[in-house]
Amino acid sequence: MSRTDRLEPGQAERLLREREKDWRKALRREISIQKRLAIERQPMPEQEPRVRIGNFKEVNLGYTLELARAEARRCLDCGQPGCVAGCPVAIDIPTFIKYIEAGELEKALEKIRETNGLPAICGRVCPQEVQCEKDCNLVRAGKAPVAIGHLERFVADYLCLREEAGAGISSSPELARRPEKIAVVGSGPGGLTAAADLARLGYRVTVFEALHLPGGVLAYGIPEFRLPREILQSEINFIKALGVEIKTNFIVGRTASLEDLRQDGYRAFFLGTGAGLPSFMNIPGENLLGVYSANEYLTRVNLMKGFRFPEFDTPVPRARRAAVIGGGNVAMDAVRTALRLGAEQATIFYRRSRAEMPARVEEVKHAEEEGIVFNFLTVPVRFLGNDRGQLRGMVLQRLALGEPDSSGRPRPVPIPGSEFEVEVDLAVVAIGQSPNPLLIKQLPGLKLGRWGNVEVDFQTMATSLPGIYAGGDAVRGGATVILAMGDGRRAARAIDEFLRKE
Numbered sequence: 001m002s003r004t005d006r007l008e009p010g011q012a013e014r015l016l017r018e019r020e021k022d023w024r025k026a027l028r029r030e031i032s033i034q035k036r037l038a039i040e041r042q043p044m045p046e047q048e049p050r051v052r053i054g055n056f057k058e059v060n061l062g063y064t065l066e067l068a069r070a071e072a073r074r075c076l077d078c079g080q081p082g083c084v085a086g087c088p089v090a091i092d093i094p095t096f097i098k099y100i101e102a103g104e105l106e107k108a109l110e111k112i113r114e115t116n117g118l119p120a121i122c123g124r125v126c127p128q129e130v131q132c133e134k135d136c137n138l139v140r141a142g143k144a145p146v147a148i149g150h151l152e153r154f155v156a157d158y159l160c161l162r163e164e165a166g167a168g169i170s171s172s173p174e175l176a177r178r179p180e181k182i183a184v185v186g187s188g189p190g191g192l193t194a195a196a197d198l199a200r201l202g203y204r205v206t207v208f209e210a211l212h213l214p215g216g217v218l219a220y221g222i223p224e225f226r227l228p229r230e231i232l233q234s235e236i237n238f239i240k241a242l243g244v245e246i247k248t249n250f251i252v253g254r255t256a257s258l259e260d261l262r263q264d265g266y267r268a269f270f271l272g273t274g275a276g277l278p279s280f281m282n283i284p285g286e287n288l289l290g291v292y293s294a295n296e297y298l299t300r301v302n303l304m305k306g307f308r309f310p311e312f313d314t315p316v317p318r319a320r321r322a323a324v325i326g327g328g329n330v331a332m333d334a335v336r337t338a339l340r341l342g343a344e345q346a347t348i349f350y351r352r353s354r355a356e357m358p359a360r361v362e363e364v365k366h367a368e369e370e371g372i373v374f375n376f377l378t379v380p381v382r383f384l385g386n387d388r389g390q391l392r393g394m395v396l397q398r399l400a401l402g403e404p405d406s407s408g409r410p411r412p413v414p415i416p417g418s419e420f421e422v423e424v425d426l427a428v429v430a431i432g433q434s435p436n437p438l439l440i441k442q443l444p445g446l447k448l449g450r451w452g453n454v455e456v457d458f459q460t461m462a463t464s465l466p467g468i469y470a471g472g473d474a475v476r477g478g479a480t481v482i483l484a485m486g487d488g489r490r491a492a493r494a495i496d497e498f499l500r501k502e
Contacts, residue, residue: 007085014092015081015092015094015095016079018092019077023098024077027098027102028077036073036074036076037076037141037143041074041145041147042063042071042150044147045061045063045064046060049369049370053370053371055340056225056340057225058224058226058228059225059226059366062154062157063153065158068150068151068154068158069100069103071147072097072146074138074143074146075097075101076137077094077098078094078137082137083132083133083135084132085135086133088131089116089193089485090115091116091152096109096111096112096151097151100155105158106159109156112155113238116193117485118235118481119153119156119235120234120235121227121235123150123151123152123156124149124226124227124231125222125481126481127360127482128148131482132149133147133148177204180204180267180268181203181205181206181265181266181267182203182204182205182266182269182270183252183258183268183270184198184206184207184269185207185258185269185273186272186273186472186474187209187214187215187216188215188217188218188473189472189482189485190270190471190472190473190485190491191207191272191472192236192239192488193484193485193488193492194471194487194488194491194492195244195488196242197488197489197492197493198496199239199242199243200242203495203496204243205245206266207244207245207247208255208261209247209248209249210250210251214236214246214248216274217274217473218232218481219232219303220302220303221298221299222333223298223337224302225340253438258442268467268498268499269467270495271439271440271469271470271471272472272488273435274473275434275436275474275477276433276435276436277433277434278293278429278432279434280429280431281325281380283380283381285384285391286383288383288389288390289388289391290390290425290427291383291391291429292427292428292429293428293429294430297337297428298334298337300315317426318341318343319341319426320343320344320345321343321344321423321425321426322343322345322346322347322425322426322427323394323422323426323427323428324346324428325349325379325380326350326430326432327348327358328359328430328432331348331350331430332348332359332367335347335348339371339372345373346371346372346373347424348372348373349375349379350378351377351399351412352377352409353377353401354374378397378399379396380395380427381396384421391425391427392425394422394424395419395421397414398418398419399414399415400413433477434451434453435453435477443465446463447464451477460490460491460493461487462494462498467498469494470487471484471487472484472488
């Protein structure tokens with residue numbers, strides 16, 4: 001899907017109409033373009049590295065009102081805002097930023113909420129540097145882009161944490177109730193977004209979550225030093241306030257089948273079941289005590305509070321030397337978690353070079369500030385254990401970059417005779433994951449891709465089965481929060497069209 005396709009029908013015209021309103025014109029007249037260009041990007045206040053490695057509190061502390069308004073003044077209020085097309089959920093970015101500049105924070109949040117039900121989350125975890133901020137016209141002028149994510153987070157925090165559920169909820173007549181029931185399977189970002197949009201359209205929406213807490217990967221995958229749980233709960237409260245019902249400890253495919261739900265009156269379904277099946281390396285020693293998938297390791301810490309054992313009854317291993325294999329955001333989360341749990345040394349081992357790492361620039365920066373060691377162009381070939389079956393080390397092989405593979409990145413090629421050994425007592429494998437197979441394998445006729453992902457029409461997120469839609473990691477494998485949300489929005493529009501035609 002191209003970036004311009006992310007704009008909703010008629011949105012380009014609406015953006016222009018918003019820009020031509022008198023209050024927007026007045027703001028543009030107050031400060032010249034030259035003066036706006038001279039304003040430096042406002043840095044995000046952070047915990048000091050030496051302090052934050054000893055706690056699980058959020059690293060980024062958030063803008064003050066003064067910082068937010070100063071940053072908002074940097075926005076040029078462009079006639080052709082590339083930032084909107086760069087956003088997977090097509091937020092009207094210039095309008096919400098100009099509301100911040102004008103001090104109209106409630107209106108700013110209302111504008112964001114029109115297309116994004118999770119702004120406090122997106123402002124924290126979305127890769128704005130390769131999406132909306134990448135297409136900011138300030139970049140073309142040789143300047144740093146407007147800190148769109150920081151501003152989105154600011155306005156959501158400033159209001160939502162004060163007002164909780166209800167902040168930014170529109171009184172649109174679209175909230176008039178419709179009789180159809182819709183089931184959303186999974187309460188991750190795609191499912192929550194689809195549920196919120198469908199509730200706004202008046203549908204009776206129930207979200208079925210397999211775990212004991214809603215949030216999906218937002219709850220079990222992302223550490224609190226990046227996404228505090230009170231922020232996640234505040235966003236979920238907003239969605240529940242729209243009329244969405246969330247049922248936890250309900251495994252669709254085991255507690256009840258999709259056909260059972262259909263018999264119970266549900267007319268359409270969105271599958272946001274995620275990618276919870278971890279990938280392993282299939283090398284000797286991978287079954288040793290002390291070798292974990294990133295999924296299990298982070299779930300123990302984030303969802304089950306294993307770091308507070310025995311107060312919470314799920315233990316999490318403490319390590320002296322921790323190794324994390326992988327180069328994505330999940331790997332960064334795991335290695336920084338190990339450091340906070342007391343590791344004397346925490347190291348990333350990645351099979352390509354720094355330039356190919358898929359992790360966010362900010363996450364790599366924070367990891368380096370915290371003392372994380374990066375070992376590039378290396379891959380484990382076997383894990384070593386002691387006589388008690390516990391991990392004691394790894395044998396790794398050095399690599400060189402060869403010709404590009406199917407991803408377009410250089411293929412790592414082993415260097416003969418380059419093996420070496422390192423001492424570790426914890427290894428976390430963070431090399432990807434596949435979609436959860438429980439439900440999708442129970443649906444005859446559901447077309448799947450090579451890796452077990454659900455195949456869809458990306459314009460509508462429709463699967464090969466009528467009335468069943470899917471999105472997020474169940475479709476894409478490991479993807480970003482905001483891409484999953486974009487899937488949820490497109491699916492909600494398509495479900496609405498599907499039900500209105502029945």
